[in-house]
Amino acid sequence: MDPRDLWTEALSGVLARPVRSALTTLGTVLGIATLVITIGVAATAGNQIEGRFSALAATSVTVTVPPPPPGPDPVPLVEWSGTDAVRRLAGVESAAALADSSATANVQVRANDITSPGGVSGQGLAVVAASAELPAAVRGRMTAGRFYDEGNIARRDRVAVLGDQAARLLGVQRVDGAPAVFIEGQSYTVIGILGSVRREERLSTAVILPPTTAAERLDLTTVTRVLVNTSLGAAEQVARQAPIALAPGHQDSLAVTAPPDLTKARGAVRGDVDGMFLVLGLVSLVVGAIGIANVTLVTVMERTGEIGLRRALGASRRQVAGQFLLESTTIGLLGGTIGSVLGIVVVVAVAAAQEWTPVLDLAPALGAPVAGALVGLLAGLYPSLRAAAMEPVDALRAT
Incomplete structure (x- = not known):
């Protein structure tokens, strides 16, 4: 066939x-x-x-700063301006300094009368200080108003930014009416609400103050963490260089959390x-x-x-x-x-x-x-x- x-x-x-x-x-x-x-x-x-x-884990570097050695006039290891040197490193996209303490981890914060119907006027919230570049460093965005700038920091303005969850707890939904919150009896004008935080998610339930204002009124003077975001592939190099840029000569005292090799x-x-x-x-x-x-x-x-x-x-x-x-x-x-x-x-x-x-x-x-x-x-x-x-x-x- x-x-x-x-x-x-x-x-x-x-x-x-x-x-x-x-x-x-x-x-x-x-x-x-x-x-x-x-x-x-x-x-x-x-x-x-x-x-x-790659986007979330492989580009995040955290530098933890220990408290300054005890003494009559303790000198912090990292200054607030130290992040300027970190931002100049190759591969760094954003960096911000953050200060918190156990004394401000649960502070009674009260809102003024500009609250939503049924809102609670007082809540136990964390109060932190941060540099002006914080939104980019935590990969967040302002859902209302704006974040404070270098001018607010230099003038020691009594302004505050609320995390979105903190704003919801305090009943603050808008900032165009200049609402205020009261921390230890002192008023702070709310100028913005920070939401969609992808790093340091606990900031969503915090009150964020300019570092000069927090140092003067709440004794938050020492930088405790520096948050750095890098481009892909640069995290390992930045993790080695950031402590040197932040504290020359004392870099070994800083603890760096770098992403592991995710390959x-x-x-x-x-x-x-x-x-x-x-x-x-x-x-x-x-x-x-x-x-x-x-x-x-x-x-x-x-x-x-x-x-x-x-x-x-x-x-x-x-x-x-x-x-x-x-x-x-x-x-x-x-x-x-x-x-x-x-x-x-x-x-x-x-x-x-x-x-x-x-x-x-x-x-x-x-x-x-x-x-x-x-x-x-x-x-x-x-x-x-x-x-x-x-x-x-x-x-x-x-x-």
Whole structure:
């Protein structure tokens, strides 16, 4: 039998029962589509996880400043102006100094009469001092008003910025009416509300004062932490240089918290996600292969008379086996092609819905039709061998 005739016979066998062939192909379509979708979604999710790791953790450096040594006139290790030297370091995007103490960790803060209906006038809140660059350093934004500037600091203005949760607790929703809060009986004009804080999230429940004002009225004079944000890849270098810039000659006294090397962590997370979804896709593919094997076996049993007639007319066992193998391979090839296209569409749709950047690996997408054909070939192997093993006389007698 000519190979072209064999292909024609196999295609005729597939098209002779279009509904059954379509349902059989559907199993492969679902298996291949699931495989492509899971690999694509895993790569896309892994890329998103990697981006979050880099954006949040791998760019944050914190320098902790110990209290000054005891004495009649203690000298702080880090001055408020020290962040200027840190900001000049290569790779630094923002830096701010912060001061807090146990004495101001829970201070009774009272709001004036400009409160929302039902609001509470007094709350125990933390009071901290910070340099003017704090919003950028904590990756926050002003939800109302503004943050104080160098002019407010130089004039020792009695102004305050509330964290968004602190403002909600005190009932302060707007700042255009110049509301005030009272700390230890002294009033401070609220000029802004800081929200969406992604570093030092406890600042959302704090009252933030200019460092000069806090030093004069609450004795918050010593910088306790310096928050630094770096560009990607610069955190390790900045972590080495920041203590020197902040306290030359005393850099060993400062404690630096730098992000660890996240390369292995990113790889492990992405590998776990890939492995989990790959197993699910392979399971779906095995289910599709079992469906092809079952249908092909049923087809062999239904076409016993046809097989006997072909053998009686001179068809060899190899040709009979080849015809059924080609039929199952064709079904697998069609299923793999359709499943690959469907999987790519679903991956792009999921990424668009989540506002992610789709990551498509061309190897699984282009190899899916080949994988489908291979699945069909393996699934049809036993039914084809069974068909080839039939004797012409037995097959004709069975009809």
